[in-house]
Amino acid sequence: MGEIGLNQFAPYLLNRVMARWNVDLQEALKDYDLTTAKMRTLAVLSIAPGLTINELSLFTVIEQSTMSRTLDSLEDQGLIRRRTREDDLRVREVMLTDEGSATFQRFWPTMYGHFSDLFEGIDEDEYQAFVVTLHKLVRNQQKLDQRQDGA
Template identity: 55%
Template sequence: MEQKIEKRQRISTLGQIGLQQFAPYLMNRIMGRYNASLREVLRKHGLTISQVRTLAVLSVLDGVTVNDLSVYTVIEQSTLSRTLDVLEGQGLVRREQGVTDSRVRHVFLTDEGRAEFGRAWPFMHEEFETMFNGIGDREYTALIATLQKMLTNIRRHDI
């Protein structure tokens, strides 16, 4: 118990750390800019960030449950449900009942959905390339390893 009290007394303030040295602030700025850039381009193609995130995850992990899709896409379940309604209405995804549990729904990308994501991917990749311009392979590998450790530290799901 003493160790925790001692540690608490040494906590720096945000002002002492500074915004430019506070990783959560920097991660939010980076992802905010990435999403804003994508939003501009995707809007011209009739897609939203939530829709493209959903198509992106399904392009890699087709047939996941709605609950898992919510975790992978980082979209609240109520928003994801509305997103899936739109995507299903456009013929880009389909939902199927689980084989062992009829309450569980699995989401699949249709051929049209795969093609739509194929059209969106170049824009996503271009923004990715811009973000990592001037960052070498070693730096990128180290960043990915660090981010994976961070995710393990904070995640609430096994995925």
């Protein structure tokens, strides 16, 4: 660590960026009666309706126990509904209600504004290179996970 320093240590920099992102979003979410977990869930369901709790946990990067409580709260707020999957009665899938969709649509401009602020001064080529690099990191992490699971 001493050789490269914190300002050259990518995991440290990623953590700083994400910690600030989460703090800023959490502050903005208060106006919408949402938490970060609720916002992530609404965001994922807005593009991928009908997911299971396991799938939502994976895509939102939220532990399953937290996801279960988040879904209970979202359901109490009338923002999601759960239904039995037609082809497998053992599986319950989660859908946005009209109110859930409307809530996400109201929040999205705020979220996108934070995103735009975060990437200010970064041109499209730099952004695309960054996303490609992040995908490579995710694949490397998945390989590590598979090795650990198989060990």
